[in-house]
């Protein structure tokens with residue numbers, strides 16, 4: 001497999017009114033060719049800063065990055081024509097129509113006008129392309145942004161929150177589009193908070209928390225790593241059931257309307273232990289971890305009853321870092337991202 005994006009030991013500190021704020025603290029990301037790679041993290045964990053840094057929009061304080069084999073940011077210009085990116089909400093001239101906007105971009109990139117019609121059709125704006133952008137809804141602006149990123153038929157597509165403002169049909173279309181692009185060999189790096197979407201469309205995932213990678217790998221393997229063999233069990237007399245199951249060596253947690261039984265290797269063990277004492281199981285459902293539960297657990301962002309969670313409350317991962325951090329210097333940048 002060829003690495004399309006390599007980030008090692010990325011560091012970035014902003015100077016803010018509250019003092020220095022380390023946003024990326026030795027972050028690593030590896031995206032291989034052909035992957036649809038989900039990039040997840042709580043609000044403020046550093047996703048957009050990572051993508052902006054990768055694209056040369058923010059200067060890193062340390063670390064090593066390559067895009068399509070070219071060292072970033074220094075050699076980014078040599079590969080940028082092969083990269084399509086939407087990072088944050090792109091700004092377009094409100095008085096231009098969607099079609100005119102794309103034609104200008106196509107002309108600047110030496111692309112034929114026919115390509116504009118193809119991408120307008122692809123993102124569902126074919127019939128609204130002659131309206132001014134300022135009259136577009138949020139979701140239509142997002143579709144226009146995707147169209148602009150697709151114009152040059154990129155080998156690598158970087159999408160920061162592409163589902164922002166999209167209606168349910170639009171989200172599904174975005175998912176189908178990512179799948180179709182992947183089938184055509186395009187590598188996609190996508191950040192999103194819609195974890196069910198990510199789980200459906202991505203084959204690989206990296207989760208960031210407070211500027212450090214907390215997990216990375218194939219989605220299936222990440223989820224399997226959190227499968228604790230738990231089952232939801234509904235049964236009459238939950239107290240007696242708990243005693244019996246615990247006596248059989250199983251881990252039992254009582255909830256308001258069910259028991260969660262862990263350490264189960266063979267589900268029939270549960271029904272047998274209870275049935276032998278005339279307790280009949282009404283439900284026995286495997287609790288398969290999903291990306292949302294894994295995300296909440298790894299980032300420490302499970303909602304707490306009656307305690308509003310603050311954005312910087314997420315978990316700071318174990319500081320045991322893989323080797324490979326290379327200092328580029330220790331510059332600190334201000335709120336505008338300009339080197340100080």
Ligand SMILES: Nc1ncnc2c1ncn2[C@@H]1O[C@H](COP(=O)(O)OP(=O)(O)OP(=O)(O)O)[C@@H](O)[C@H]1O
Nearest residue numbers: 014023042043044045046047048049334335336337
């Ligand atoms: N130019 C800047 N100056 C100062 N702080 C900044 C700047 N840009 C980002 N930050 C801070 O960096 C942290 C990470 O922001 P970033 O936008 O990368 O998070 P994110 O993971 O994309 O979050 P979200 O999911 O909310 O979009 C935040 O605490 C943010 O306030």
